[in-house]
Amino acid sequence: MSEILIPGPAGEIEARLESQPETGSMSPPAPLAIICHPHPVYGGTMTNKVVHILAGGFKELGAHTVRFNFRGVGRSTGEFDHGVGETEDLLAVVKWAQARFPASPLWLAGFSFGAWIALKSATELQAARLLLVAPPVDMYDFSLIPAVSMPLMVIQGGEDEVVSAAAVADWVAQRQPGARFIKIDSAGHFFHGQLNTLKNQLIEGFSAL
Numbered sequence: 001m002s003e004i005l006i007p008g009p010a011g012e013i014e015a016r017l018e019s020q021p022e023t024g025s026m027s028p029p030a031p032l033a034i035i036c037h038p039h040p041v042y043g044g045t046m047t048n049k050v051v052h053i054l055a056g057g058f059k060e061l062g063a064h065t066v067r068f069n070f071r072g073v074g075r076s077t078g079e080f081d082h083g084v085g086e087t088e089d090l091l092a093v094v095k096w097a098q099a100r101f102p103a104s105p106l107w108l109a110g111f112s113f114g115a116w117i118a119l120k121s122a123t124e125l126q127a128a129r130l131l132l133v134a135p136p137v138d139m140y141d142f143s144l145i146p147a148v149s150m151p152l153m154v155i156q157g158g159e160d161e162v163v164s165a166a167a168v169a170d171w172v173a174q175r176q177p178g179a180r181f182i183k184i185d186s187a188g189h190f191f192h193g194q195l196n197t198l199k200n201q202l203i204e205g206f207s208a209l
Contacts, residue, residue: 006068008092010085011077015068015093016046018059019101031128032097032104033058034066036090036114040073040080050111050133053195057202058109064101068093083140086117094125107131107206112163112189116140122148129209131155131202134163134189137171151209152179155201157187157194180205 002019005012020030035058037051038044045051046067055065070086071078078085094106105128110118115135122130123146130152135142154176156168165183172181182201187194 006096009088010071014075019064029103031063031107032101033063033107036110036117038112040070053199057199066097136163138164138167155182158183158185160189162189
C-alpha cells in the first residue's frame with residue numbers, strides 16, 4: 001500500500017493506493033476502484049471501516065484501489081465545501097489515477113456522503129460501474145441528479161439510523177429501476193457486526209453486474 005499526496009484544486013489530497021501486480025499483455029487490465037468516504041464534518045475519513053472493507057472487497061475482485069481524504073480531512077488541505085469542492089477533489093483523484101492506469105475501467109464507489117459525491121460524478125467520469133452504500137437520498141436532492149446508464153449496485157442497511165432504508169428503496173425503484181439493490185436487514189448505518197456481510201455482498205453482486 002502506498003501513501004501518496006495528489007495535487008488537487010485546494011492543495012494536496014491525501015490518498016492510499018493499493019495496486020495489483022502487473023499482468024501480461026494478453027490479460028485485460030485490472031479495474032481501477034476509487035472510493036469516497038462519508039461526511040467530513042462528522043468524522044468521515046478514508047480510514048472509515050466501511051471504506052476500508054469496500055477497498056478490501058474491490059482488491060479481492062482484482063482491482064487497483066484508491067481511497068482518499070476530502071479537503072480538510074487528515075493531510076488533505078482546504079476546508080469542507082458542502083459537496084462542491086469535494087466533487088472537484090474526486091475529479092482530481094480520478095485524473096491522477098487514470099494517468100497511472102490509463103487502460104483500466106473505472107469503478108466508482110461511495111459510502112453515505114461519499115455515495116452522493118460518486119453518483120454526481122459518475123456520468124462525467126464515464127465510470128464503467130458504480131457502487132453506492134447507504135446513499136443519503138433523504139439528506140440531499142437526488143432528484144437533481146440524472147439517472148446513470150452504467151451498471152449500478154446499491155447496498156443499504158435495513159436498520160440504518162441515519163439514512164432511511166425505505167427512502168433508498170423508493171429512490172432505486174423510481175429513479176434507478178435497473179440497479180442491483182441489496183438490503184442487509186439487520187445492518188445499521190456503519191454496518192457494525194455486518195462488515196464481512198457487506199464485503200461478501202459487494203464481491204458477489206459487483207462481479208455479476
